[in-house]
Amino acid sequence: MAIARESADIEFETPLYADRVKIHPQRIAGRFRRIKWIALIGLLSAYYLAPWLRWDRGPGAPDQALLIDMPGRRAYFLGIEIWPQEIYYLAGLLILAALALFLATSIAGRVWCGFTCPQTIWTDLFMWVERLIEGDRNKRIKLDAAPFSASKALKRTTKHAAWLIIAFATGGAWIMYFNDAPTVVRSILTGQASVTVYGFVGLFTAATYLLAGWAREQVCIYMCPWPRFQSAMFDEHSLLVTYETWRGEPRGHAKQGQSPEGRGHCIDCGLCVRVCPTGVDIRNGQQLACIGCALCIDACDGVMTKMGWPTELIAYDSLSNQAAREMGKPARVRIVRPRTAIYVATIGLVAIVMLFMLSTRALVELTVQPDRAPLFVRLQDGRIQNAYTLKILNKDRVEHGYSLSIRGVAGADLRVVGYETDEAPTLPIAGDSIGTFRVFVRVDADPYRAPATSLEIVAQDRHTGETSAYHTTFNGPGG
Numbered sequence: 001m002a003i004a005r006e007s008a009d010i011e012f013e014t015p016l017y018a019d020r021v022k023i024h025p026q027r028i029a030g031r032f033r034r035i036k037w038i039a040l041i042g043l044l045s046a047y048y049l050a051p052w053l054r055w056d057r058g059p060g061a062p063d064q065a066l067l068i069d070m071p072g073r074r075a076y077f078l079g080i081e082i083w084p085q086e087i088y089y090l091a092g093l094l095i096l097a098a099l100a101l102f103l104a105t106s107i108a109g110r111v112w113c114g115f116t117c118p119q120t121i122w123t124d125l126f127m128w129v130e131r132l133i134e135g136d137r138n139k140r141i142k143l144d145a146a147p148f149s150a151s152k153a154l155k156r157t158t159k160h161a162a163w164l165i166i167a168f169a170t171g172g173a174w175i176m177y178f179n180d181a182p183t184v185v186r187s188i189l190t191g192q193a194s195v196t197v198y199g200f201v202g203l204f205t206a207a208t209y210l211l212a213g214w215a216r217e218q219v220c221i222y223m224c225p226w227p228r229f230q231s232a233m234f235d236e237h238s239l240l241v242t243y244e245t246w247r248g249e250p251r252g253h254a255k256q257g258q259s260p261e262g263r264g265h266c267i268d269c270g271l272c273v274r275v276c277p278t279g280v281d282i283r284n285g286q287q288l289a290c291i292g293c294a295l296c297i298d299a300c301d302g303v304m305t306k307m308g309w310p311t312e313l314i315a316y317d318s319l320s321n322q323a324a325r326e327m328g329k330p331a332r333v334r335i336v337r338p339r340t341a342i343y344v345a346t347i348g349l350v351a352i353v354m355l356f357m358l359s360t361r362a363l364v365e366l367t368v369q370p371d372r373a374p375l376f377v378r379l380q381d382g383r384i385q386n387a388y389t390l391k392i393l394n395k396d397r398v399e400h401g402y403s404l405s406i407r408g409v410a411g412a413d414l415r416v417v418g419y420e421t422d423e424a425p426t427l428p429i430a431g432d433s434i435g436t437f438r439v440f441v442r443v444d445a446d447p448y449r450a451p452a453t454s455l456e457i458v459a460q461d462r463h464t465g466e467t468s469a470y471h472t473t474f475n476g477p478g479g
């Protein structure tokens with residue numbers, strides 16, 4: 001598709017859409033491929049095993065170490081239990097994860113994309129299955145071009161069936177993080193799970209199948225926002241997959257045993273392009289589509305070794321090192337730099353703040369909602385009365401009793417509806433629940449003249465002494 005635009009003296013065509021060119025990555029062995037397999041196996045194992053870890057939280061509480069309990073409105077991370085009101089802990093974890101990603105990117109470029117991103121892991125797995133069933137690059141290209149036949153249909157059906165099984169077993173496994181893993185797996189396999197569970201398993205399965213089986217590199221190139229702004233974390237010392245142009249050019253074919261002296265080391269074999277999962281030619285420089293998987297390094301190292309020439313024509317290296325090497329100067333890896341030091345310091349700061357907040361986390365939390373209409377009432381005995389609705393959260397697993405007190409309004413009297421006769425009642429709240437109470441605060445109208453006064457209501461645990469205070473307002477007629 002193209003848009004043609006004409007003006008008085010200019011005419012040009014700007015293509016807004018380019019057809020997808022199907023990529024058939026070739027199998028390659030090497031040290032980075034090994035690292036990628038180790039990362040894939042390690043991360044997938046952790047993903048599968050994590051929901052099966054148990055954590056004893058006492059009777060009545062889920063014993064799954066990592067669980068997001070939507071109906072119970074809780075998130076459990078080992079010994080930490082997060083209520084909806086404490087969502088800032090999750091925000092803190094996300095900030096830590098983002099800062100760690102910034103740090104890794106500033107040190108080693110797109111190491112996240114190339115080795116640990118779920119899209120990369122699943123695409124790698126799907127490509128491995130594809131290769132197993134349809135063969136390596138040349139066989140797949142031939143199969144694509146071949147007319148329809150029983151053998152082609154069998155291979156395609158087997159491949160898609162295998163992809164769907166993997167998508168179900170891996171993508172669908174997400175559901176284990178939102179339910180008790182043994183229970184939900186049993187209920188899915190025996191056909192007794194709820195429609196919601198089957199719906200989400202279907203959704204995750206379809207997403208995995210489509211993204212890893214069909215969309216593949218299109219996700220990295222067009223859908224993912226991360227490549228668009230990650231270059232802000234790079235500097236000349238970041239380690240990136242780079243081609244040593246000064247050594248490789250002028251490129252040209254060469255025979256095995258030929259000397260590299262007096263010529264470019266790139267023999268223009270194209271293997272680095274054929275193994276690339278995103279179809280990039282790294283010899284053209286840094287590109288958005290390069291996910292930093294380093295398979296082209298394995299490819300070129302293999303070629304150079306066969307030629308008997310120095311390896312690392314394509315290498316994980318920094319731009320400053322490349323420039324130094326080109327001038328014959330020594331190269332060195334600089335990991336400690338102002339940028340990385342700032343990331344480490346910020347990670348440390350956020351971690352310390354989170355640890356402090358977690359270690360001082362209160363088991364009682366009070367929230368107060370003052371009545372808005374009317375703001376106050378004048379009682380028959382002349383006193384001014386304000387009404388409030390209190391919610392006291394008991395985050396412990398056992399029942400606690402709480403007392404209430406007020407500060408800020410001199411001579412004020414506090415009464416809890418249902419406990420009117422008791423001046424200092426103990427309000428019982430069951431474990432892991434919220435108690436709601438109506439409260440009246442009354443003050444003699446004579447000395448009280450202010451239209452609004454700051455009022456603090458305090459809930460105190462009778463047993464532990466722990467308190468939670470809430471600032472609100474006491475309203476009066478003024479004058």
Ligand code: SF4
Nearest residue numbers: 266267269270272300
């Ligand atoms: S693999 Fe190495 S030698 Fe072959 S084309 Fe790529 S850079 Fe050149």
Ligand code: SF4
Nearest residue numbers: 276290291293294296
């Ligand atoms: S150019 Fe190299 S590092 Fe970049 S995506 Fe392709 S194979 Fe991976």
